[in-house]
Amino acid sequence: MTDLVGHFLMFSLVGVIFLLAPLLIGLLVRPNKPTDEKISVYECGEPTIGTSYIQFDLRFYVVALLFIIFDVEVAFFFPWAMIFGGSMQLADAQLDHRAELSAKLLDQPATAATHEISRQTAMDIGLLGVGDILVFFSVLLVGFAYVWKRGDLDWVRAVAQEIQEKAKQDGPPVPAPLPIEQREPAPVA
Structure with a gap:
């Protein structure tokens, strides 16, 4: 026990040294x-949108959450x-070691396999497993379709929409004044 504690302390000390030295x-x-x-x-090359209280574009956050959810x-x-593969092996008519596989799937020792599947x-x-995975996958597809329909995956379109909405709020662009050289002289009265 003392040897284990010594190794743990040595490992911790070396780890702290390797972190602090650089x-x-x-x-x-x-x-x-x-x-x-x-x-x-540093703003990663992205033009700022909105106030400075939001430190990053929220689309990064949405895409990251979507990735984590689907991953x-x-x-x-x-x-x-694993369960589906094991049950399909047991359903195979040519299986010779049915008792061993049944014991493995039932979490019992091979000698105590009194119940054989x-x-x-x-x-x-197996059929119940296929039905379960189809329901699970269809729920995933519904969520994916919702996210797609909402436009959270259309990165470029969202930027274009924001620019168009900002242009509508600001009104028509005001023409810049001409430089002095290009102005017509004022009529002399």
């Missing part, structure tokens, strides 16, 4: 020459695939 070296070595350009706010939902396919039960489980 920061301290950088603090001592890097030059400190601030200019107006260096201390200005996490796909992770639910893996447990389903029949071919018909395995087929019923």
Whole structure:
């Protein structure tokens, strides 16, 4: 037990040293020459829209949330695939090791497999699994269609709409005054 604690403390100490050493070296070595350009706010090349209280375009946030939602939902396919694959193996008419596979699916030791899953039960489980995944996938598709219809995936169109709405609010553009060289002389009275 003491050996484990010693290893843990040594690992923690080395980790802290590896984290702090580059920061301290950088603090001592890097030059400190601030200019107006260096201390200005970096906006990723995006023109600002709205007030400065919103520090980033909200479309980044929406797209990130949509990615996380649909990415996490796909992770639910893996447990389903394991159960479906096992039940389809049991439904196979040419299977020789049915008792071992039944024990594995029922979470029992192979010697204590008193309950064996029949071919018909395995087929019923497989069909139920297909129905479940179709319902799950259809809910995902409905959510995707809603997001698509709402326009959250149309990045360029949203910018064009914002520009058009801003132009409508501002009114028609006012022509810029001509330079002095191009103006007609005022009539002399």
